[in-house]
């Protein structure tokens with residue numbers, strides 16, 4: 262079934278816009294793939310180093326060119342609850358590869374930052390740049406050129422985007438992403454947020470807050486809100502990098518291990534040595550990217566993907582824009598209500614029918630391209646399934662349920678929660694920005710109020726504590742862009758602005774920084790481009806200027822006479838404190854060359 266004509270039209274314009282980059286990219290991928298089994302170009306010395314620690318049988322296998330070798334790129338560490346389960350994956354993958362007659366080696370590790378640990382801390386200023394660093398680090402592992410396919414172990418915010426950039430850069434290799442699954446449900450996310458607001462109002466102490474936080478984040482697996490990490494899982498499944506049904510199965514379960522083993526064997530099967538060669542750079546095309554954006558809108562996914570998905574697409578020579586994302590939002594309905602877009606968590610989403618039901622519904626209505634290649638084969642319809650554990654300990658798949666098991670969490674296309682998606686582009690005399698409306702009540706989609714200007718999120722929180730944030734206002738938090746301080750998430754503002762909103766004040770946020778995927782109910786125009794430090798109009802806003810954020814019309818305006826506004830000298834900020842400390846001195850080159858937010862805020866692509 263072909264996609265909705267509006268989806269087809271947007272896809273066609275992406276194809277047209279991308280053509281020069283995409284053709285060059287595919288030429289390079291095909292040339293690299295044409296070299297055949299890559300370790301055969303290595304010298305005996307190279308090869309001996311490459312398999313020095315292998316068993317005699319593996320050495321014999323890798324000395325030839327028939328047995329496929331799997332490169333494992335792992336982002337294991339104990340800082341991310343979502344990545345901690347990866348500690349044991351290499352051994353499981355090696356065993357599964359051996360059972361399938363192949364070999365698997367850890368090609369390399371990549372760094373992984375937990376945005377929850379660094380939220381509101383100096384380390385957060387390294388967060389966005391870590392995405393591109395992860396891509397580089399994965400490239401170092403793969404550059405050993407010992408491999409016929411790669412499996413990528415990653416879940417969280419910038420890790421999956423960085424790994425996708427690497428996988429597409431090494432697009433001549435098949436790539437299978439292997440997740441670890443969500444944490445089991447703990448203290449509900451809205452209850453955690455309530456205790457945070459009580460703490461901010463000095464109504465509970467640190468002990469009560471820490472108890473609530475620890476009951477929410479309590480064990481291995483991805484945090485259960487629908488932030489960037491779980492948006493990543495959705496993307497990997499709907500773009501065909503995951504095995505069907507892999508995204509939201511909890512860690513440490515037999516089904517989780519069965520999915521990991523199955524992914525390993527599938528990765529070996531789609532190498533050039535098999536008969537279903539599926540290089541990542543050919544598998545992912547403009548339709549896959551559009552399917553990712555559609556999934557983002559249908560689930561109310563993270564605003565961070567208006568940065569990451571653009572960078573990921575660019576790695577495959579595909580030029581995706583905010584306008585594409587915004588126009589798709591006008592077409593695609595919202596079908597999931599998962600915190601912060603609702604009260605449910607991803608475990609509830611999965612139990613309600615999860616990715617299989619979502620994909621079935623979106624395919625049924627023509628919102629997805631079905632004619633795409635995936636690691637599982639041809640056609641996205643294969644993903645309209647429910648993953649189960651078979652009696653033999655392997656993965657068994659049943660068709661996705663006809664109806665949602667919980668229509669309050671997962672709706673069908675006939676009765677969506679909203680007729681449009683969650684992410685809109687704004688434009689006007691302050692430049693361009695992005696707003697997530699799936700978590701904002703309709704009566705707050707338009708805000709017109711005077712500006713209160715800050716150069717740091719801590720300044721705003723201090724103003725709150727001093728009782729200075731009265732009445733309606735638009736908080737302008739600027740000098741938070743990629744070139745200024747690495748574009749940190751300003752998620753700590755959510756609690757304070759949420760308190761003021763709950764008191765009845767009409768508040769909004771306007772920033773050249775970014776928010777967490779877990780940020781929600783306060784209207785926020787984020788990723789403002791051009792950023793303040795790049796001479797963006799946001800630097801010329803003054804205290805008290807009237808700002809109008811209109812998510813319905815898609816406009817962002819400062820209501821000041823144009824000539825007077827243009828004549829203003831832009832504000833300056835002392836960013837010397839952001840140039841060192843907690844490793845920030847290591848990233849000065851990144852701050853210097855980072856691209857604009859509407860092109861992915863990347864140091865890799867202009």
Ligand SMILES: O=C(O)[C@H](O)[C@@H](O)[C@H](O)[C@H](O)COP(=O)(O)O
Nearest residue numbers: 376377380488489490777778779
């Ligand atoms: O984009 C995201 O989804 C966030 O970066 C998320 O990964 C981060 O960890 C949040 O900060 C956690 O939420 P809390 O800070 O509210 O615990």
Ligand code: SF4
Nearest residue numbers: 375376377417484490
């Ligand atoms: S979802 Fe966020 S807080 Fe949770 S483990 Fe991942 S990065 Fe850390």
